[in-house]
Amino acid sequence: MKISVLGTGAVGQTIGTKLVGLGHEVKMGSRDANHVKGLGWVKANGVRASLGTFLEAASFAELVFNCTAGRASLDVLGGLGPALAGKVLVDVSNPLDFSNGFPPSLFTPPGDSLGEQLQRALPACHVVKALNHISADVMVDPKLVASGDHDALICGNDAGAKARVSELMQSLGWQRFVDLGDIKAARGMEGYLLLWVSLMGPLGTAQFSLKIVK
């Protein structure tokens, strides 16, 4: 599949590398098509890896990962409406505000979420919130934690888009999914990050996840 990864940071690089390894054609999107880290990633990942502007990357792919920093996501994605129309956007970003240090708070107002803001800004795109609740290495290799016996949370307005994202996640090793419903549930998936940042210290690692039991 042709997949784009918007953002050249650790999350984008980790996801992009895994997807190239699985045989997908992956274009990384950046503000600058000659971005040094992006070019380094292309060089390391061979012929199926490429770099372009955010617009080139959005135009290239059937399925797009938003791996930009939460603070920048609306600014970057808001301008890509026509290129993303009818496509699936996997939003792994979080609205974290580090302006007062650690632990971060959320910059979204009560009763809203970054996932919903992106869906409103991109009404013709199918936004699926997924993978935002785990560290990048676990996103692409869930078996790093408890042999993969933990839950992937997912939400979005379009059932077909969620099915495509779930299928791709299964190819990464994800076994258990909890479909939280429409994109409003991004409030909970992002709100959980406030707990995530509190767990990391006591657990002594960012390689952890949730198993929801009933």
Add this chain to the structure above:
Amino acid sequence: MKISVLGTGAVGQTIGTKLVGLGHEVKMGSRDANHVKGLGWVKANGVRASLGTFLEAASFAELVFNCTAGRASLDVLGGLGPALAGKVLVDVSNPLDFSNGFPPSLFTPPGDSLGEQLQRALPACHVVKALNHISADVMVDPKLVASGDHDALICGNDAGAKARVSELMQSLGWQRFVDLGDIKAARGMEGYLLLWVSLMGPLGTAQFSLKIVK
């Protein structure tokens, strides 16, 4: 032990009943010492159960549960400083704002939590945030979910107070604890409620909990 439960709602009644059953002397606190639901609870629970004003209940006990509605907690507890000095307050409340319907949002501002607000209002009291992240029936009977194989989250500034609360929770059946550190971690324990309310529908029950795996 002499324990008080502030609040006559379902959570207060469930906790109070369980503690009486374990042999503790339990006073339920209410705005009105002749509160009808409170008197009904006393009648159903025998000689170790009693009812009083919030102040009488706070004065009576060594350990106090805050089971008031989140919206009312600061108003009720803020006036009990001298009665609660040196005591342990187990805060099971949540800052849920239902003014825009379901799902609720949080009424606390970014970078704060109800647990911290209570600790600031009651500087001589040892506030321990616990049990706010599960339904009342599971709070007092954790084996209802996955034979008890899931995590109790706890935080607070005083290690001795957390140890006392953990010991009491063990007597309820809790086996696994994650100590998140000082009361600041209440932000995460309360923020998780945004996910909790999204999980309840898809899971088809409020009887669920988290097992944190790494």
